[in-house]
Amino acid sequence: MARTIGDVILDLQNISLSFGGVKALTNISFNVRQGEIRSIIGPNGAGKSSMLNVINGVYHPQEGRIIFMGKERRKMNPHEAAAQGIARTFQNIALFKGMTVLDNIMTGRNLMMKRNFLWNALYWGPAQRDEIAHRKRVEEIIDFLEIQHIRKVPVGRLPYGLQKRVELARALAAEPKLLLLDEPMAGMNVEEKQDMCRFILDVNEQWGTTIVLIEHDMGVVMDISDRVVVLDYGRKIGDGLPNEVKNDPEVIKAYLGAVY
Amino acid sequence: MTIVRGEAAPPLPAGLDTFPRLLRHHAAVRGAKAAIREKEYGIWQTYTWADYYRTARAIACGLAELGFKRGDRLAIIGDNRPRLYMSIAACQMLGGIPVMLYQDAIAEEIAFVLQDAEIKVAIVEDQEQVDKLLETLASTPSLEKIVYDDPRGMLHYDQPQLMGLDELVAAGEIHDRNQPDFLNKEIEKGSTDDVSVMLYTSGTTGKPKGVCQTHRAFIFAANGGIHFDRLTDREEILSYLPMAWVGDHLFSYAQSLVAGFAINCPESSDTVMTDLREIGPTYYFAPPRIFEGLLTQVMIRMEDASAIKRKLFDYFMAVARRCGAEILEKRPVSLKDRLLYALGEVLIYGPLRNVLGMSRIRVAYTAGAAIGPDLFKFFRSIGINLKQLYGQTETCAYVCLQPDSEIKLDAVGRPAPGVEIKIAENGEIRVRGPMTLQSYYRRPDATAEAFDEEGFFMTGDAGYIGEDGQLRIIDRAKDVGKLNDGTLFAPNYIENKLKFFPQIKEAVAFGNERDYVAAFINIDLDAVGNWAERRGLAYSGYTDLAQKAEVYALIAECVAKVNADLETDPMMKGARIRRFLILHKELDADDGELTRTRKVRRRFIAEKYAPLVTALYSDVTEQYIETEVKFEDGRSGKIAATVRIADA
Numbered sequence: 043m044a045r046t047i048g049d050v051i052l053d054l055q056n057i058s059l060s061f062g063g064v065k066a067l068t069n070i071s072f073n074v075r076q077g078e079i080r081s082i083i084g085p086n087g088a089g090k091s092s093m094l095n096v097i098n099g100v101y102h103p104q105e106g107r108i109i110f111m112g113k114e115r116r117k118m119n120p121h122e123a124a125a126q127g128i129a130r131t132f133q134n135i136a137l138f139k140g141m142t143v144l145d146n147i148m149t150g151r152n153l154m155m156k157r158n159f160l161w162n163a164l165y166w167g168p169a170q171r172d173e174i175a176h177r178k179r180v181e182e183i184i185d186f187l188e189i190q191h192i193r194k195v196p197v198g199r200l201p202y203g204l205q206k207r208v209e210l211a212r213a214l215a216a217e218p219k220l221l222l223l224d225e226p227m228a229g230m231n232v233e234e235k236q237d238m239c240r241f242i243l244d245v246n247e248q249w250g251t252t253i254v255l256i257e258h259d260m261g262v263v264m265d266i267s268d269r270v271v272v273l274d275y276g277r278k279i280g281d282g283l284p285n286e287v288k289n290d291p292e293v294i295k296a297y298l299g300a301v302y
Numbered sequence: 303m304t305i306v307r308g309e310a311a312p313p314l315p316a317g318l319d320t321f322p323r324l325l326r327h328h329a330a331v332r333g334a335k336a337a338i339r340e341k342e343y344g345i346w347q348t349y350t351w352a353d354y355y356r357t358a359r360a361i362a363c364g365l366a367e368l369g370f371k372r373g374d375r376l377a378i379i380g381d382n383r384p385r386l387y388m389s390i391a392a393c394q395m396l397g398g399i400p401v402m403l404y405q406d407a408i409a410e411e412i413a414f415v416l417q418d419a420e421i422k423v424a425i426v427e428d429q430e431q432v433d434k435l436l437e438t439l440a441s442t443p444s445l446e447k448i449v450y451d452d453p454r455g456m457l458h459y460d461q462p463q464l465m466g467l468d469e470l471v472a473a474g475e476i477h478d479r480n481q482p483d484f485l486n487k488e489i490e491k492g493s494t495d496d497v498s499v500m501l502y503t504s505g506t507t508g509k510p511k512g513v514c515q516t517h518r519a520f521i522f523a524a525n526g527g528i529h530f531d532r533l534t535d536r537e538e539i540l541s542y543l544p545m546a547w548v549g550d551h552l553f554s555y556a557q558s559l560v561a562g563f564a565i566n567c568p569e570s571s572d573t574v575m576t577d578l579r580e581i582g583p584t585y586y587f588a589p590p591r592i593f594e595g596l597l598t599q600v601m602i603r604m605e606d607a608s609a610i611k612r613k614l615f616d617y618f619m620a621v622a623r624r625c626g627a628e629i630l631e632k633r634p635v636s637l638k639d640r641l642l643y644a645l646g647e648v649l650i651y652g653p654l655r656n657v658l659g660m661s662r663i664r665v666a667y668t669a670g671a672a673i674g675p676d677l678f679k680f681f682r683s684i685g686i687n688l689k690q691l692y693g694q695t696e697t698c699a700y701v702c703l704q705p706d707s708e709i710k711l712d713a714v715g716r717p718a719p720g721v722e723i724k725i726a727e728n729g730e731i732r733v734r735g736p737m738t739l740q741s742y743y744r745r746p747d748a749t750a751e752a753f754d755e756e757g758f759f760m761t762g763d764a765g766y767i768g769e770d771g772q773l774r775i776i777d778r779a780k781d782v783g784k785l786n787d788g789t790l791f792a793p794n795y796i797e798n799k800l801k802f803f804p805q806i807k808e809a810v811a812f813g814n815e816r817d818y819v820a821a822f823i824n825i826d827l828d829a830v831g832n833w834a835e836r837r838g839l840a841y842s843g844y845t846d847l848a849q850k851a852e853v854y855a856l857i858a859e860c861v862a863k864v865n866a867d868l869e870t871d872p873m874m875k876g877a878r879i880r881r882f883l884i885l886h887k888e889l890d891a892d893d894g895e896l897t898r899t900r901k902v903r904r905r906f907i908a909e910k911y912a913p914l915v916t917a918l919y920s921d922v923t924e925q926y927i928e929t930e931v932k933f934e935d936g937r938s939g940k941i942a943a944t945v946r947i948a949d950a
Contacts, residue, residue: 045458181343186454191572193344240455247457 048076150215311720364474380427626683783814
């Protein structure tokens with residue numbers, strides 16, 4: 043059974059973003075298809091994280107159109123983006139350090155918890171049934187990412203590689219249609235990277251989650267991506283299959299810095 | 303040669319002379335009670351005896367549809383999972399022979415067993431095992447079908463050999479519904495003298511051999527143990543040791559099916575400690591290294607505890623050392639000690655047992671290697687009924703058991719009910735009884751060599767029976783040698799003494815036909831690492847830490863203590879360790895240096911590290927060596943180091 047890549051789920055057209063006089067992104071267009079792993083690469087300061095922030099509504103581009111799931115999107119804050127099914131992880135881990143792994147992942151379900159706080163304060167009844175259903179889903183993710191042994195451990199006590207995995211778990215708890223990963227492998231050793239790669243591939247295969255990721259490790263990017271966008275100084279300088287991008291002279295010049 | 307006999311064997315359950323019949327019986331009489339639990343999605347999920355029987359039937363019918371017939375061999379590879387245990391029963395229902403493999407074995411080890419046993423169908427846990435089997439497919443032509451339990455990550459595999467266990471069970475259920483007589487007849491055809499299982503020896507000296515055991519043998523061994531320790535159908539055990547190991551097969555499969563008690567499968571290998579606490583087993587089994595790990599954890603945590611707690615702990619542990627074991631054995635103890643112990647029970651021992659998940663333990667066994675005196679005493683003194691047993695794959699791990707009232711550190715117990723033991727002239731322990739192996743698979747030569755003319759199985763272990771009637775093990779008979787001056791050299795004995803120190807993880811002693819005894823040592827990275835951190839000693843990894851002068855000094859102290867100990871032993875007096883070195887890499891089963899049950903492959907190590915052995919028997923103080931290592935993903939690389947050699 044082959045993996046199916048569907049229609050365009052996210053279409054970015056002529057996006058430009060500037061902060062005062064600084065142009066972060068200039069006239070960038072690319073799209074993401076249903077079920078694919080799409081990577082954004084580029085040297086430091088190329089605008090990769092800005093691009094991700096545009097997608098999930100942290101920044102609002104001055105120009106350009108964003109079409110998500112067939113609908114043009116107007117100005118939107120991250121909360122609304124999350125409600126539409128966009129989840130993300132961060133370059134610098136953004137977990138609640140004092141809370142357990144389980145509680146952290148449960149926060150990922152927040153948007154789906156329908157009962158108000160009064161029901162929750164009452165505990166019994168519908169709120170409890172909800173909680174059990176959510177917990178079940180969270181346990182499936184814990185099982186999937188093989189973090190059963192740290193379920194009750196406060197996040198702050200975990201090594202870095204595991205914290206990254208917990209962050210991925212929290213993003214998955216929101217059952218996203220589109221998952222944004224900001225350098226999921228930064229600062230990891232080879233073994234941790236291999237594990238993370240496998241989890242990303244498994245998430246994509248098993249649940250068909252569409253993934254956009256930023257990554258510096260070229261080996262990883264070339265191995266797991268379906269298509270790659272290359273940014274440099276806020277401009278798009280390449281877009282295509284990993285192999286095409288790898289052999290594009292302009293990309294090599296800008297990003298890899300190698301003599302060709 | 304006198305034969306020592308255990309008490310009379312208890313009667314076997316009537317009419318229940320094969321495992322499938324036992325399973326059918328439990329499904330009928332205690333169908334709604336728990337048989338297997340597994341922690342999944344954070345909750346203990348229960349399979350009743352009725353579920354166990356029904357699913358085993360479905361797997362059996364599914365296997366039959368694949369063309370699996372009486373006498374065929376089924377490989378089972380994976381962690382302890384309910385459906386893998388059910389697969390053993392399923393295979394036996396059809397008269398097939400289940401063959402369990404170590405789940406951490408590398409592809410070529412697995413290929414050897416698949417070829418040797420001519421495996422047709424394999425039921426495996428997950429993608430990891432499937433990958434290994436696919437890798438060896440070219441060299442294992444008999445393998446027709448690979449059935450996987452966990453479908454995760456398997457979506458894009460399209461090899462025709464692959465099949466999900468869910469699919470197999472579904473097909474089997476339909477088959478069973480349409481023609482229920484088929485399987486009933488198959489179960490009736492089974493005989494108690496059929497081979498019920500094949501377990502491979504660990505292969506310390508050569509290629510592993512398949513040990514064929516009958517239903518009769520394992521039911522006899524299970525039944526004897528159950529009566530000996532008065533086990534009931536209310537026991538709870540945690541099944542966390544490899545399924546390929548004879549101990550797990552005896553405790554988690556055979557005894558559970560004979561007594562009808564529940565087994566519990568941990569969530570993952572990393573959660574065993576938590577799972578142990580949640581289950582609170584009443585009956586427990588572990589090799590010494592697990593008990594060692596538990597004690598190390600307790601000690602490390604105590605070092606981080608507040609001063610008051612530490613004082614309390616130290617005080618009451620001293621009380622426990624003085625009188626804990628005596629109280630457990632119901633021997634006379636002064637009133638003062640009795641009262642102090644009772645107070646300690648409330649403040650320390652009870653809570654400690656609770657943390658260890660051992661509050662409910664009635665019987666705990668250790669075997670597989672010698673256990674350190676301090677370790678053994680520690681667990682007994684806090685009120686855990688830890689005992690020793692002796693046995694091997696060829697005897698269903700059932701030769702000697704220690705009775706509750708006669709616990710000795712240096713002995714392994716009396717002959718178990720229905721077992722006969724004699725000591726041959728060369729000191730070898732020989733045993734006879736229904737639990738000895740039927741044969742080594744397709745090795746009539748090896749089978750014939752394993753028994754003497756009176757039908758005793760030759761264990762290959764040297765030992766003697768003390769005046770108290772308990773058996774004592776000296777060493778593997780083959781390993782026992784002599785120094786050039788004629789002194790007895792028992793390498794295992796010396797290695798065990800070294801390994802009793804928490805800082806030493808493995809040791810290999812040399813000395814046969816040499817002038818003196820010398821040893822390779824592996825430090826325990828956790829224990830020595832912790833020690834180094836407390837002293838502000840910086841190190842980058844195992845190799846670096848192992849070669850530090852401070853660490854050599856630490857190990858030299860341990861060696862000196864062992865030597866002092868050897869001096870007091872009249873037989874071992876001249877066998878003191880003169881020189882030792884700390885190996886630059888940890889001995890590893892993946893590199894063939896240890897067996898999967900972590901026994902050292904002495905000869906292999908001596909050849910592999912020949913330059914180091916030579917250096918031990920010269921006056922050099924360091925030696926350069928390059929060694930090939932295998933990484934977990936199967937690639938190999940080289941480690942080079944200059945190893946110091948120290949005089950002890």
